[in-house]
Amino acid sequence: MVVGDVTTAVDVLVLGAGPGGYVAAIRAAQLGHHVTLVDQGPPGGTCLNRGCIPLKALLSASERYYNNRQEELAAMGIMTEAVRFDWPKMQVWKQSVVDRLADGVRRLVAGNHIDYVYGTGWFINAQEVRVEGEHGSHRFKFDHCILAVGADAASNPHLPYDGERVLTPEQALLLPELPDTLSIIGDDYIALELATLFGRLGVKVKLFSPGEQILTGGDPTALRLVQAGLRKLGIVAVTKTTIESVIDRPVVISQGVSPHTAGLHLDAAGLTTSSNGDIAVNAMQ
Template identity: 45%
Template sequence: MVVGDLAQEVDVIVIGAGPGGYVAAIRAAQLGKKVTIVDKDTVGGVCLNRGCIPSKAFISAGERLVGIQSAGEMGIEVSGEVQVNMEKLVAWKNGVVKKLTNGVQQLLKGNQIEVVSGEAYFSGSNSVRVSSDDASQTYKFQDCIIATGSSSAELKSLPFDGERILSSTDALNLTEVPTKLVVVGGGYIGLELGTAFAKLGAEVTILEGTKSLLPGTDSMLTKMVARKLKKLGVKVVTEAMVNSGEVDGDTVSVEADVKGETQTFTADYCLVATGRKPNTSEIGLDVAEVQLDERGFIQIDKQCKTNIDHIYAIGDCAGGDLLAHKASYEGKVAAEVIAGQNSEIDYQAMPYVIFSDPEIAYTGLSEAEAKEQGFTPVTSRFAFQANGRALSMNQTDGFAQVIADEESKQVLGVQIVGPEASTLIAEAVFAVEMGAHVDDLALTIHAHPTLSEALMEAAEGISGHAIHMVNKKKK
């Protein structure tokens, strides 16, 4: 049966129910708007269902396994070989995802948001047609928020087959630990999943086209990660440009030019993690006359508006850093603007987190960026080797570094590599966001023994007053 001859009218329609879309829908509903949210899949988007959450579940499992295997250093002896049951691991991961998606569904219901399953296509600048297997309905809106996200970018020379040549989504549904795994791409997705599978027992080789892992990340942070990868037995090949891949039964061979020499890498699985592309090509943006840039991302201003005044775009489909928390933040801004508030996006203190081993997290300006912006930066670094909590956890790799302006002592940026960096960065984000003086961090009493003391000590080091390290002599 086909319905929908009569358009339904809504205040706001949100296309995409990921971490940007569902947050935007809830905020708009909180501000008094009648909201409909549409997704062709399920609530939570890629992040919750096939990305952030399931990958971190795998990472946590890998860390737990390594912890058990190394427990002997603490006097905890484990007899016999520790086994990994991938089917149970995947089932547990799916259970985590289900709990979260159910939670989001209840939040949408509690905020009286209509949830529609189907594919959305613009039929004009004020209307969207949503089609499912057995129905079709047109919605006429006052405002629209596009939150369609992104998907794995496929290499023409190494197309996904879902069996041996895998996207990140495919990899997270494997029911066996690969004996050998080739990872094409040394960015954060390839690195995180490659590390997780290495800890679960796979022999991992990472092929990265540039000169170093995690392109765009400060080398002082990545060196620590590269060192740990070596300990885990992960082989990292840089300046490796993939030419082709071939599947033969249960084997996949990847051919790459490595610094001018052709090499072949053989494994039972190949994970391709070479970036993501915006989901903007099949929703009728041309009909709505919404402008895209040359890479297919939707162009927006500081209020998340497109060139069409009442159509907004947020998250991955709008470009910039492809981060779930950035999408959620932009979703709130777009909803608030629609409700008449004077909100706009400000990325001054955006947190960046890589769940590598050890973890990497940073916010604000790097030392080089501070110089470019006219500051005279001073830095102070405190090593986790001198932190009591890190020692008691047997996780002492890494450091916390604070960058401040020499004259004003304003905190400009913070970089952390080490245990729980993903959690520790929150305090640093707050400091950069509020334009804190280093003494705001240094004079805040931090509980002992905790990892957060490293940030306090680094801040004290700016003024030459750190207690648990030798301070730099002032020039």
């Protein structure tokens, strides 16, 4: 829907309000530019609202719970049988952490006089972007445009996401209740953190890595310590696996990300992409 097709001129238009986008917007504003920041969600992006921060908050809570249940404490005369956790309350606390940090980001954006627009943008040409939001459509003409649109969880052709039995890492953090068992596919740090989180809370976790070790590029000596920690949590880690189907559900797939560039109409701006959506850029200086 186009309402009046009003055009607003801005110095810098930033598409995407994650850690890359909002920091770039703030710096541009500090340098004296008129900046508009566009995102379909609140400032902070995936990292703050759905990914890194929620996961770190839950890891912190699970660590406190797990450390208070260690058998070693009994030998010291410390009885901890009554220690338990409430997953729904843990989720509420996690969200309070996210809300507090998100409010700080909103204040930073507003304090630097950045115009924030809720909506989805795409290129009309090399100097204009159309943004479709809850208040209709608006055209922006820019001197400079910064693309910080982030990425989505990479899909597995054999296990398409359904939000219930096959989950992205973000969806796993929103489970209404903990499953008895959980399979995690991936060899990145997110897979390890998810395995640790759920293992600490008593879920029987199986970690499947397609690579030769549980963390691609990790130092072998350090990984031996990580593997010992996983075993202590009862986590079964299997490397060099090729996954075509998984019987145990739910399963979380953490196998990287794909650029969130579909729908930007990058060709209209004269930009080219690779087969998976990466934008071709100049050599870094």
